[in-house]
Every structure is written in structure tokens, then in C-alpha cells.
Amino acid sequence: MPWPKRVTQALAEAAGWTAARLPGLVGAALVSTAxxxxxxxxxxxxxxxxxxxxxxxxxx
Numbered sequence: 001m002p003w004p005k006r007v008t009q010a011l012a013e014a015a016g017w018t019a020a021r022l023p024g025l026v027g028a029a030l031v032s033t034a035x036x037x038x039x040x041x042x043x044x045x046x047x048x049x050x051x052x053x054x055x056x057x058x059x060x
Contacts, residue, residue, distance in 0.1 A: 001009075
């Protein structure tokens with residue numbers, strides 16, 4: 001088999017592999033993003049409450 005045909009076949013196989021797994025990868029990215037959108041503000045709120053409590057404690 002000549003090399004251009006081997007390269008074309010390898011690219012086609014790689015594209016097929018990617019297309020077969022893309023929906024799962026996109027789903028995982030969406031779930032990760034959703035989790036980050038929930039836990040990041042929660043962590044900031046807890047950290048902010050701790051800082052406010054320490055400020056209040058130090059001002060007494």
C-alpha cells in the first residue's frame with residue numbers, strides 16, 4: 001500500500017475514533033462545568049463567611 005493511502009486511512013480511522021467518543025467527552029465536560037458552577041460559588045461563600053466571622057471576632 002502506498003504511503004498516501006496509509007496516511008489517509010490512518011486519518012480516517014482517527015476521525016472515526018474521535019467521532020465515536022465525542023458525545024461522551026462533551027457530556028463529561030458539561031457535567032464537570034455544571035459541578036464547578038455549583039461548588040465554586042459555594043466555596044467562595046464559605047470562605048467569605050469565615051473572613052467576615054474573623055473580622056467580627058477581631059473587632060470585638
